[in-house]
Amino acid sequence: MRNIKTSKDGADGGKYPSKSGVPPLAGHGPMENYEPKDEYIRVESVQQHWIRRKLISQKYPEVLEFPTNHSPTAIWVLVLVASLVITAKLLENSSIWVILLVAYVFGATVSHALWVLIHELTHDLVWEGSFMNSVFLLIADLPHIIPAGISFRHFHRLHHSFLNETYSDPDVPLPIENQYFKSKIGKLVWFCMYSVVIGLRSFYYPLKNQSPFSIWMVANYICNITFSYVVAQWVGFYGMVYLVMSSLMSVGFFLHPLGARWIAEHFAVTQSEQETYSTYGIINTIGFNIGYHNEHHDFVRVPYVYLPRLTEIAQEFYKKGLRYHTSYWRVLYEFLNQENFTFNSRVVRYPKSQN
Numbered sequence: 134m135r136n137i138k139t140s141k142d143g144a145d146g147g148k149y150p151s152k153s154g155v156p157p158l159a160g161h162g163p164m165e166n167y168e169p170k171d172e173y174i175r176v177e178s179v180q181q182h183w184i185r186r187k188l189i190s191q192k193y194p195e196v197l198e199f200p201t202n203h204s205p206t207a208i209w210v211l212v213l214v215a216s217l218v219i220t221a222k223l224l225e226n227s228s229i230w231v232i233l234l235v236a237y238v239f240g241a242t243v244s245h246a247l248w249v250l251i252h253e254l255t256h257d258l259v260w261e262g263s264f265m266n267s268v269f270l271l272i273a274d275l276p277h278i279i280p281a282g283i284s285f286r287h288f289h290r291l292h293h294s295f296l297n298e299t300y301s302d303p304d305v306p307l308p309i310e311n312q313y314f315k316s317k318i319g320k321l322v323w324f325c326m327y328s329v330v331i332g333l334r335s336f337y338y339p340l341k342n343q344s345p346f347s348i349w350m351v352a353n354y355i356c357n358i359t360f361s362y363v364v365a366q367w368v369g370f371y372g373m374v375y376l377v378m379s380s381l382m383s384v385g386f387f388l389h390p391l392g393a394r395w396i397a398e399h400f401a402v403t404q405s406e407q408e409t410y411s412t413y414g415i416i417n418t419i420g421f422n423i424g425y426h427n428e429h430h431d432f433v434r435v436p437y438v439y440l441p442r443l444t445e446i447a448q449e450f451y452k453k454g455l456r457y458h459t460s461y462w463r464v465l466y467e468f469l470n471q472e473n474f475t476f477n478s479r480v481v482r483y484p485k486s487q488n
Contacts, residue, residue, distance in 0.1 A: 173299065173481040176406045180296055182430040189431065189447045196432065196443055203436035206259045209421070210250050210273045213243050217276040217379065218364060221372035232375045237389060240379025242419055245391045247273045248285075248383060249421045249437070255286040258436040267349055271356050277380040278373070280350075280357035281332075287345035288335055293433060297399065297408050301484045303331075303338045304399060310334075311476035320469055323476075327385040327392055391420075393461035396468050398426045401478045403456050408480035411451065412458040417441070427455060 190197055217240060224232050250259075254270040257263050267283075274282030288303040295301035310330070314323040323330055335345070365373050378386070385392020397412050412424035425440035428451065435443060444451045451457075458464055468474050 173305075173477050173479050174401055174404075174406060176408075176480055176482055178406070178482070180430075181406075181408060182296070182427075185427075185450055186431045189450055193446050196435075196446060199432075199435045199439045199443070201434045201436070202258060202261055203253075203438050204260060206250060206253055206421075206436070206438075207269050210247070210254075210269050213247050213250070214272060214276055217243050217247075217376060218368070221364070221368040221375045224375050225369040225372040227371060229371070229374070232371055233378060233387075236375050236378040237382055237387065240375060241382035241389050241391060244277060244379040244383035245394075246420055247276065249423045251282050251285060252289065252423070253421070253437060255289050256433055258434070271349075271353055274353065275357060275360040276376050278357060278361055278377050279328075279380065280353040283347065283350045283353040284335065284345050286349075287347075288338065291338065293430070295484065296430070297479065297481045298484045299481045302481075303335060304395075305479055305481060306476040307334060307337065315475050317469060321388075324385050324392060324396075324465070324469070325388060327395065328381060331384075388465070390461040390465055391416075393465040393468070394420075394423065397458050397461060397464045399479060400468070400474070401480050402458075402467070402474070405456075406480045407456055410456060410458055411444075412461065413452070414459045416461065424458075427451060427457075 220235065220240065224235060227235075251270055251273050253259055254266045254273065257266045259269060260266050267286075270282050270286065274280065292302050292304045297305060299305055310323065314320055361373070364376075368376075381387075382389040383391055384395070394412070394416070397410055399409055401407065402410070409427045409430050411427045414424065417424045422437040422440045425437070425444060428435070428440045428443050432443060
């Protein structure tokens, strides 16, 4: 087990917690070559995001003036839902190979973009208050067919509340995942079946936290089942196959690179204790700036449209101060092929660590 202890204010003057007192290598590059991990990288420091948010706010107080809602995002929800349904109709008489190709290239991209908007709605960044955000979250989840949007909201909020705390953060792989999927073939299966893995993992967390069940979850199931029945009458069997495959591919099925986002965000690719990684590149054009992940965790109440400006203002804290990714393809390749890239490649802390 590798334990790292940093001061409460962080090493290097509270700027970037680091074992050596030196910020982790900024920029992007291949994963560092070090021995495979038999345990997580455990730290005893508070979240870097808390430290960085305080430092950035003090140095650049204008970042606190960003709006906390962006209602035009709701239009994108409607446009993307409509585009998936219309495409499904156009493909109703196509061959399965054409359906799979269109789903891989177009459908998965749109379905993933809807997951990003569900993420925005989860944080109430579209409308004032939670009600309308929840309503549009239900709408955004419709073409995914499988009703998972409200469950995502529940577990994603736990992720933020208990970031990288073992047995509390639902985003941290369980030890059993590393035990059974650590081989190359195992990681391949895990990645392609991520939607199943995360679903099964979620059953563990209601035992440790409050239940995800709510009236909104009931509404989620009713809406998706009703939507699926009605739309199936219009787009036919193959149209529904397209929608389901688009949904599954958006989270990694058939080795779709967009699924690598869930690896890129928090899996450690350096021996520093950097616990979150941003991705800068085309993904932010087609994915509503979802790659700005350090920025998001630092300032959760900032909508996606303002995150690039935040990075520009405080660039020494982000692109010039932290390691980041530029390609999900590269992340996926390294995850599948490097032995030292395991499910334990996570910077974690014990639950309720407030050292």
